[in-house]
Amino acid sequence: MFLWIIQRDLLLAMRRRSDVLTTLFFFIIVVSLFPLGVGPEMSMLRTMAPGVVWVAALLASMLSLGRMFASDHLDGTLEQMLLSPQSLPMLVLGKALAHWLVTGVPLVLMAPVLGIQFDLPGDALGVLTASLLLGTPVLSLIGAIGAALTLGLRGGGVLVSLLVLPLYIPVLIFGAGAVEASAAGLGAGAHMSLLGAFLLASLVLAPWTAAVSLRISME
Amino acid sequence: MLQGSDLECVRGDRRLFRDVNFSLEAGGLMQVQGPNGSGKTSLLRMLCGLAIPAHGRILWGGAEIRSLGGDYYGAMTYLGHLGGVKDDLTAIENLRISSALGGVEIDEHKAHEALQHMGLGGRELLPAKVLSQGQRRRVTLARLLVCGTILWILDEPLTALDTAAVKLMQGLMERHLEHGGMIVMTTHQEIEITAAATQRLQLA
Numbered sequence: 496m497f498l499w500i501i502q503r504d505l506l507l508a509m510r511r512r513s514d515v516l517t518t519l520f521f522f523i524i525v526v527s528l529f530p531l532g533v534g535p536e537m538s539m540l541r542t543m544a545p546g547v548v549w550v551a552a553l554l555a556s557m558l559s560l561g562r563m564f565a566s567d568h569l570d571g572t573l574e575q576m577l578l579s580p581q582s583l584p585m586l587v588l589g590k591a592l593a594h595w596l597v598t599g600v601p602l603v604l605m606a607p608v609l610g611i612q613f614d615l616p617g618d619a620l621g622v623l624t625a626s627l628l629l630g631t632p633v634l635s636l637i638g639a640i641g642a643a644l645t646l647g648l649r650g651g652g653v654l655v656s657l658l659v660l661p662l663y664i665p666v667l668i669f670g671a672g673a674v675e676a677s678a679a680g681l682g683a684g685a686h687m688s689l690l691g692a693f694l695l696a697s698l699v700l701a702p703w704t705a706a707v708s709l710r711i712s713m714e
Numbered sequence: 715m716l717q718g719s720d721l722e723c724v725r726g727d728r729r730l731f732r733d734v735n736f737s738l739e740a741g742g743l744m745q746v747q748g749p750n751g752s753g754k755t756s757l758l759r760m761l762c763g764l765a766i767p768a769h770g771r772i773l774w775g776g777a778e779i780r781s782l783g784g785d786y787y788g789a790m791t792y793l794g795h796l797g798g799v800k801d802d803l804t805a806i807e808n809l810r811i812s813s814a815l816g817g818v819e820i821d822e823h824k825a826h827e828a829l830q831h832m833g834l835g836g837r838e839l840l841p842a843k844v845l846s847q848g849q850r851r852r853v854t855l856a857r858l859l860v861c862g863t864i865l866w867i868l869d870e871p872l873t874a875l876d877t878a879a880v881k882l883m884q885g886l887m888e889r890h891l892e893h894g895g896m897i898v899m900t901t902h903q904e905i906e907i908t909a910a911a912t913q914r915l916q917l918a
Binding site: 496499503506507510511569570571572574575576577578579580581582713714 | 762763764765766784785787788790792794795796797798799800801802803807811812814815816817819841
């Protein structure tokens with residue numbers, strides 16, 4: 496069942512490639528604007544790179560949250576999901592995972608290329624990519640809660656950013672911090688462990704919370 | 715057996731209905747009637763567990779449907795106003811995915827047969843967005859052929875259907891009732907369904 500949902504959402508994303516590409520291009524453009532705006536000061540670019548890439552990743556991931564449940568809500572599929580004998584948190588987990596595969600993974604793959612614009616050294620690029628790999632699924636999972644809570648509300652898009660962005664802060668701090676720590680020679684281990692802990696905690700808690708929110712929103 | 719006692723529905727500060735009581739046995743059909751805005755859809759959403767009644771209890775086999783959760787959902791199929799048909803998926807993908815959501819996984823062959831039965835032969839591989847309203851409705855209704863549940867809760871199932879499809883649905887529902895199924899439905903169309911026990915629930 497879990498696989499059915501993932502397969503379905505990936506299929507839908509394949510049929511609507513423009514949605515996927517907008518998120519990715521948004522990420523690329525936002526990250527690329529900084530070197531252009533700040534100027535070619537190498538040391539400054541290197542310092543700000545992790546923060547810029549991470550903030551752009553947060554915004555890009557949030558940009559596509561509205562679609563996570565909204566289209567299913569409009570055509571009635573969501574009702575059928577709530578009435579499914581399968582467990583709703585599992586369905587939500589499947590949807591969040593599909594969201595990550597569609598929006599998160601392209602960001603992770605793109606990050607090393609964008610990092611070069613900021614003159615990041617090789618090992619920092621590696622740490623940046625690894626931190627995004629651990630952090631972006633957390634963004635999709637936490638985002639699922641926000642998307643579920645704002646379902647069917649007018650102006651839900653703005654509201655979801657107010658709800659979700661504060662929750663993204665820890666991920667941002669430790670994600671960007673990992674790269675800075677490794678650049679400072681401290682090693683990124685501690686930051687990575689914390690990101691891993693966030694991932695595990697949100698894997699357990701977020702689907703359940705989002706499922707409860709969906710039931711409330713649909714009443 | 716599906717039972718409702720003292721059901722009350724409140725929307726905002728308006729009470730749509732109160733003191734609704736019914737009991738539906740195997741093989742029974744219940745037609746919910748009433749003018750627009752009298753709370754038919756609200757009642758049906760309560761019966762399937764999407765909405766909580768302001769007052770009263772809904773029992774399935776003697777237990778509250780809320781406490782049954784998945785066990786109840788596995789025995790019930792609800793088809794609402796919104797068909798749950800995805801524009802970007804083909805008819806066959808729509809049917810397979812929606813029935814998998816309902817807990818029954820079917821292969822391509824079975825989905826093909828069901829769609830053929832609903833008069834969609836030759837259109838299984840078209841994306842749903844190019845189908846007409848009536849054809850989309852048929853895709854939704856094809857789920858009833860494969861779901862294997864006891865209780866059907868149908869909200870205006872005949873909307874947008876042509877006379878041939880209405881006949882088809884009539885036969886499908888009669889067969890379901892003969893085999894001990896139960897149906898709760900609303901419709902504004904005239905349809906004669908022979909059932910062991912037919913009751914009409916009038917909402918003011």
